[in-house]
Amino acid sequence: MYQPIPPRPPQETMPTMYDLPSELVGESGLPDEFHCIQADLLSETCQPPNYSSEEILVASDLNLYYDPRHTLWYKRPDWYMVLGVPSASQQQDLRLSYVVWQEGVDPFLIVELLSPGTEQDDLGKRLREVNQPPTKWEVYEEILRVPYYVVYDRYENNLRAFRLIGTRYEAISLPENRFWLDELELGLGLWQGSYQQTTGLWLRWYNAADWVSTRKEQAQQERQRAEQERQQAEQERQRAEQEYQRAEQEYQRAEREYQRAERLSEYLRSQGIDPDNLS
Template sequence: MYQTDPPRPAKEALPTMYDLPSEDPEQPGLPDEFHAFQPQLLRETFSPPDYPADQVFVASDLNLYYDPQHTLWYKRPDWFAAVGVSRLYEQRDLRLSYVIWQEGVAPFVVVELLSPGTEKEDLGKTLREISQPPTKWEVYERILRVPYYIVFDRYTDKLQAFQLVADRYSDLNLSTPQIWMPSLQLGLGLWQGYYQGIERLWLRWYDADGNWLPTPVEQESQRAEKLAAKLRELGFDPNQ
């Protein structure tokens, strides 16, 4: 049982996205380059085929408000995606935060990138006082009931995945570092390659055929290669 405030009067309006922005003066900036590049790669390759682009919302380092009884409580996932919800706030504005009692749709997948200071909480190994907000694990598992929770440690390249089964997270036994999500018709796995000029293992999305989904830069490069091949077929030198 979570400690809750007494019921609010019906006439009292809950705060909106505009009252609950994502900026937090006590947590300025991002901790390192990886925490900027990895979420960007996830965003660029996340394209579930059964959802139009205007019904997919992805975010990184954005405040996620989850409890209408404690409207200032939030978590800030490194990356999350919600499907079946408008890309824009009320179909017209870029979001300042993600407010669950307004959106009505919880994230489908959350990704946390481990760091030494957050590892225990990210893996559900911390306890809290009853008067304190719930931990990340409790929020994702018991309150928002996020179907997939992914944790990646870039220092050890260890990927862990948890799926919501019977109200609790079940640790998926990964024989290979890949997680297929049938409801999305997408998979998430570790890819060895160059991104932003850096070669390492990166998390990225793949399709039902096992193909890594391309970034916009890769798509443009593929189009250029096809055009060059067509020009050669017609007897032209694409370099001229």
């Protein structure tokens, strides 16, 4: 079993993200299309109501350095979230990697998108080799003690989620392929739909009411609301026009009645009859 990490040494003695490589020669390179689209959807819909955008960091395929004793050891989660750490607001501050001993905060949730070549490592089924870095499962469960770990296999449409209970991960029951995280006031589940012009079954965040909207969906909803408001305004205008026309008709009828009464009064006076003294 991997030995616990000793207390972290002063940060000034440790390498930072500027000292550590963001990629290594011989690695497989950039993720495939699915990984990119799925990570985008997770990031776009990750909107916890109890955290501001300045209090949460989401990252995909960003090297995660976790051991100050072995500073070149790292994992590259497909997607992860860190609470209490802001994302960069200036381009020059964008992270090259996430260095735990520099940031001082471990990830809160990690998502791995399963592929045939990574299944054994992602699910903790691969034994650690002698004198080699620990597996992903060991790092997430024993070293970083990440509270939530999610694995999604798109080939089998199989979603698995684990929560750290004590010192071990325990599987979370997933009715309807979704589960709720009280800490975020959000849930994570499988959603059937189209995103970035690609239809499929996607991992997505939802809130107490519905799936969290993407920017495109929000824009569509705003357009629909604006169109509804325009239609309502048009209906109000039409109703006001109808009321005006009815009032105009009433005025014209009253004017005609008044003119008839005036002509009758003039006729009576011409006959020597005072119309104001008629019994």
